[in-house]
Amino acid sequence: MSDISQNGAPKRTGSLLSKDARTAKRNRAESRFKLYGILAIAVGLLMLVTLVYNIVSRGTGAFTQTFVTLEVTLSEDKLDKKGNRNLDEIKKVSTFGYAPLIKDAIGKEVEKLGIQTDLPAKKQAAILSKSAAAQLRDYVIANPDKIGDTVEFRFLTNSRVDGYMKDRVSRDSIANDKSISPAQLDFVDQLVAEGVIVKSFNLDFIFGADASDQRPEAAGIGVSMIGSLFMMLVVLVLALPIGVAASIYLEEFAPKNWITDVIEVNISNLAAVPSIVYGILGLAVFINYMHLPMSAPLVGGLVLTLMTLPTIIISTRASLKAVPPSIRDAALGVGASKMQSVFHHVLPLAAPGILTGTIIGLAQALGETAPLLLIGMVGFIASNAPDSVAGGLLSPNSAMPAQIYEWAKRADPAFYERAWGGIIILLIFLVTMNTVAVILRRRFERRW
Amino acid sequence: MNDMARVERRVGTKNAKITARDVQVHYGDTHAIKDVNVEIGDKTVTAFIGPSGCGKSTFLRCLNRMNDTIDACRVRGDILLDGEDIYDKRVDPVQLRAKVGMVFQKPNPFPKSIYDNVAYGPRIHGLARNKPELDEIVEKSLRRAAIWNEVKDRLDAPGTGLSGGQQQRLCIARAVATEPEVLLMDEPCSALDPIATAQVEELIDELRQRYSVVIVTHSMQQAARVSQKTAFFHLGNLVEFGETGQIFTNPQDPRTESYITGRIG
Numbered sequence: 142m143s144d145i146s147q148n149g150a151p152k153r154t155g156s157l158l159s160k161d162a163r164t165a166k167r168n169r170a171e172s173r174f175k176l177y178g179i180l181a182i183a184v185g186l187l188m189l190v191t192l193v194y195n196i197v198s199r200g201t202g203a204f205t206q207t208f209v210t211l212e213v214t215l216s217e218d219k220l221d222k223k224g225n226r227n228l229d230e231i232k233k234v235s236t237f238g239y240a241p242l243i244k245d246a247i248g249k250e251v252e253k254l255g256i257q258t259d260l261p262a263k264k265q266a267a268i269l270s271k272s273a274a275a276q277l278r279d280y281v282i283a284n285p286d287k288i289g290d291t292v293e294f295r296f297l298t299n300s301r302v303d304g305y306m307k308d309r310v311s312r313d314s315i316a317n318d319k320s321i322s323p324a325q326l327d328f329v330d331q332l333v334a335e336g337v338i339v340k341s342f343n344l345d346f347i348f349g350a351d352a353s354d355q356r357p358e359a360a361g362i363g364v365s366m367i368g369s370l371f372m373m374l375v376v377l378v379l380a381l382p383i384g385v386a387a388s389i390y391l392e393e394f395a396p397k398n399w400i401t402d403v404i405e406v407n408i409s410n411l412a413a414v415p416s417i418v419y420g421i422l423g424l425a426v427f428i429n430y431m432h433l434p435m436s437a438p439l440v441g442g443l444v445l446t447l448m449t450l451p452t453i454i455i456s457t458r459a460s461l462k463a464v465p466p467s468i469r470d471a472a473l474g475v476g477a478s479k480m481q482s483v484f485h486h487v488l489p490l491a492a493p494g495i496l497t498g499t500i501i502g503l504a505q506a507l508g509e510t511a512p513l514l515l516i517g518m519v520g521f522i523a524s525n526a527p528d529s530v531a532g533g534l535l536s537p538n539s540a541m542p543a544q545i546y547e548w549a550k551r552a553d554p555a556f557y558e559r560a561w562g563g564i565i566i567l568l569i570f571l572v573t574m575n576t577v578a579v580i581l582r583r584r585f586e587r588r589w
Numbered sequence: 590m591n592d593m594a595r596v597e598r599r600v601g602t603k604n605a606k607i608t609a610r611d612v613q614v615h616y617g618d619t620h621a622i623k624d625v626n627v628e629i630g631d632k633t634v635t636a637f638i639g640p641s642g643c644g645k646s647t648f649l650r651c652l653n654r655m656n657d658t659i660d661a662c663r664v665r666g667d668i669l670l671d672g673e674d675i676y677d678k679r680v681d682p683v684q685l686r687a688k689v690g691m692v693f694q695k696p697n698p699f700p701k702s703i704y705d706n707v708a709y710g711p712r713i714h715g716l717a718r719n720k721p722e723l724d725e726i727v728e729k730s731l732r733r734a735a736i737w738n739e740v741k742d743r744l745d746a747p748g749t750g751l752s753g754g755q756q757q758r759l760c761i762a763r764a765v766a767t768e769p770e771v772l773l774m775d776e777p778c779s780a781l782d783p784i785a786t787a788q789v790e791e792l793i794d795e796l797r798q799r800y801s802v803v804i805v806t807h808s809m810q811q812a813a814r815v816s817q818k819t820a821f822f823h824l825g826n827l828v829e830f831g832e833t834g835q836i837f838t839n840p841q842d843p844r845t846e847s848y849i850t851g852r853i854g
Contacts (some may be wrong), residue, residue: 397660467697471760473655475710475767476687485709486699 196564203562206343206358207303209269209332213246214291215281226285236274239281240266243273243296254335260328268325270297272352272359298338300357300555302329306340309554346562350525351544357555360548362563364522367530368438368538369507375442375534376449376506381499383446384453391454392461393483412451419448420512428516436520436537441513445506452505456498460491493585500578504571510542519543541567606631606771606801607652612666614647614656614825621647625666625827627820629771634793634802636812636833639822640848645805648822649773652803653689654682670771687714690769694776696756698748698763703740706748706759707731710767726766733799734762735792754785761792765800772796774804778811790815809849813837821845 155161160168217224219242221231244266251258251265258265273296281288297303301321304310312323332338349361395401423444427433433440464487472482513519520537522529530536539547541563548560605628614622622644629635637645647656654675656662668675675685687710698706707727710716717723727744731737736758740751748759757777764772774793778786793815796802806812812819813833820830821842829836829845840846 465697467693467695468699469658470655470691470693471697471699471763472709473658474653474686474691474693475713475763476683477709477713478683481713485713490700 196561196568199558200561200563200565202307202309203346203559203565204343205307205340206346207298207306207338207340209247209296209298209338210293211243211246211250211296211337212291212293213242213277214249215277215288216242217289220281221285221288226288228282228285231285231288232282234278236278239274239277242277243269246294250337254337256328256331256335258328258331260324264322264325265328267321268298268302268329270299270358271356272297297358298329300553302326302338303358304555305329306333306338307558309558346559347566348525350522350529351539351547352523353521354551354553357551357553357559360556360559362541362544362559362566364525364529365539365541365544366566368441368518368520368522369540371438371530371534371538372442372445372540373503373507375439376445376503377499379442379446380449380453380502384450384499385457385495387450388454388457388461389483389488392458393487394479408451408454412455415511416448416509417511417515419444420515422447423512424515434535434537436517436539437535438518438538438540439534440516441518441540442534444512444516445509448509448512449502449506452502453495453499456501457491457495460494460498461487463494464490493582497578497582500574500581504574504578507574508542508567508571510540510546513540513543514546519547521547541570604631605629606671607803608667608669608672609648609651610667610669612648612651612664612668614644614651614665615663616647616659617661621825622651623825627827627830629801629803630818631801632797632799633818634797634804634816635818635820636816637803637805637820637822638807638809638812638848639828641807643822644825645820645822646775649775649803649805652771652773653686653691655686655691657682687767688769689771689773690764690767692757692760692764692772692774692777695780696753696760698751698756698759700747700749702745703731703748703751703759704744707762707766710763714767716767730762730766731759733765733796734758735788735795736762752785754781754788757781757785757789758792761789761796765796770800772800772802774802776805776807779807786811809837821848823848 219238220234221227223230244262247265247269248262273294276296277294280292280294298306299320301310301315301318302325305326306329310321312326315321315323315326329338345359345363346361347366348363349359350364351361352359391401391404423440427440427443428435433443468486468490469482472486473479477485518538518540520539522538530538545560545563545567548556548563607627607629609625609627609629612622612625613620625644625648637649639645650656651664651668652675656664664676670685670689674680699709701709704727707730708717708723711723711726717726728737728741731740736755739755740746740759748756751759757780761772761777777793778789781789790811793802793804797817804812804815816833818831819833819836821828821836821840821844823844829840829842831841836845837849840849
């Protein structure tokens with residue numbers, strides 16, 4: 142001991158009130174590190190703000206739509222020439238036959254309001270969506286007794302007019318556009334001044350079905366939302382019991398040997414497998430081999446189940462591990478069997494963790510797109526719920542992220558806006574699910 | 590070693606509850622318990638003392654086969670409870686543990702109500718036919734564990750909300766609720782303060798009226814206070830076993846003497 146104090150490091154003699162060089166250096170390193178951390182968080186926050194700003198500013202447009210309110214006379218000589226209200230005969234009148242009614246209605250409106258325009262009647266009617274005639278026909282078929290009456294309708298305008306109202310379309314940008322002319326935009330301005338054309342909240346975007354390339358104004362995310370919901374049900378019903386049962390067995394009952402080690406490693410590996418691999422697996426097994434219908438939420442759910450299982454198993458095992466062994470000892474000590482100790486004591490304590498893991502797994506599955514593309518879950522479903530989803534798990538459908546992908550792919554910029562709107566809805570779902578997971582964990586977590 | 594043989598003969602009583610013969614325990618490659626022979630009398634308190642890692646807890650856990658839950662653990666030799674080999678293939682450890690209750694080092698009440706903590710054992714063993722009977726068992730057990738007066742007004746309160754000493758007595762109540770014949774206690778007071786320790790020790794003395802109690806303890810004073818018989822373990826061997834008074838005043842083995850006088854351990 143004595144030679145260390147003689148030959149070792151020099152004894153510190155400085156005052157405590159002044160920092161020596163080493164301490165100052167250490168302190169500098171520490172404040173530098175803190176600064177890096179703050180910078181990293183700031184960059185992250187900035188990204189988040191940019192992302193949210195982008196999504197909100199581009200997507201909110203999808204929730205409003207431009208509407209025209211018109212009084213349409215459902216004249217009998219056009220719709221039911223024989224006047225016998227025979228539904229089969231009424232159905233023979235195609236949407237083409239309804240076009241003159243709309244043309245008349247808009248002409249009457251112009252006359253009533255005293256709007257001065259040189260626009261021919263056909264061009265006037267062209268500011269409406271192509272879905273207007275279909276909307277009229279659906280109404281007449283549903284209410285044949287209204288034939289002969291004058292009924293007020295709220296029609297969508299076409300996507301160019303809608304874009305004009307949302308400043309997406311300008312007179313310059315339509316210079317080479319055949320579907321709309323500056324004269325029509327003037328006409329729109331006149332109607333807006335009279336309050337015939339208004340922009341208002343569009344519930345059909347949230348609950349409606351997709352629409353064809355020609356009618357972006359009519360497209361909604363509702364049906365694919367139901368598709369997603371069906372898939373989530375399949376995932377919940379299959380992945381939760383299978384995952385929890387597998388975890389309980391592996392964690393509590395299985396002997397610890399090389400076989401269980403291999404299984405454990407592989408479960409962790411599966412969690413990291415790219416989702417498209419599950420997609421092609423689902424295509425090969427569920428569709429090509431088992432001949433389940435394509436585009437069905439059942440198949441989508443099965444594929445997402447495979448994908449979610451590792452997540453659920455890993456989180457369930459983690460929460461089972463977190464239950465202190467003293468609880469197991471206590472149960473065994475009073476003569477509970479292994480299974481009783483697991484189901485009476487360990488599982489209830491692990492339940493919040495299991496639920497959290499499951500919800501996070503579900504949220505992951507909800508946002509998954511790639512595997513759905515491979516099993517054809519990008520079905521184009523044009524009719525509204527409930528008809529379009531009457532087949533339940535087996536009727537072809539899409540899913541929210543796949544629908545968003547579809548929209549983003551289409552040429553018309555009006556679809557682009559809807560893609561962003563779809564993202565907002567998807568994010569609302571994800572944030573809600575994750576919040577529920579956090580609340581569950583906070584609320585039911587026990588500490589020992 | 591001749592001295593030890595003499596000691597054993599003296600304590601070998603006819604009313605032995607548990608008899609262990611040539612018990613060997615291996616944890617993987619480690620030989621944790623070597624040739625332990627011991628007879629634990631009925632309605633007595635037997636203390637296991639010894640330095641850390643000497644195998645006393647391991648041996649205690651052999652007595653109700655709690656070691657079965659550890660994969661690497663192998664037990665050889667015979668442990669007889671009322672003359673029946675508890676390691677016989679036909680014995681279901683679950684049934685055994687209902688007969689041989691256990692109290693652990695750290696108080697480990699279930700995160701449930703006080704009532705449910707005590708009622709759990711009787712429920713799974715079907716000891717009560719109806720609610721009043723169960724209530725009676727719960728009250729009786731809590732009284733035996735000397736905690737009834739403190740908790741009778743809040744049986745629905747969570748057991749984990751009690752103080753450490755109360756929790757440990759609740760665990761004792763839980764253990765006696767299944768009407769065991771033997772009560773194993775693994776350092777039941779090591780997580781408790783002196784006052785709670787005194788309460789538990791007093792309780793152990795009362796429990797002796799009905800049960801055969803085996804207690805593992807690090808505190809030699811505690812062993813001296815509560816037990817009638819003491820076994821001293823060292824490095825997996827049972828070095829000496831005898832009347833507590835004898836062990837502490839006139840140990841036969843030099844290792845025992847070193848330990849109780851504080852020279853080793």
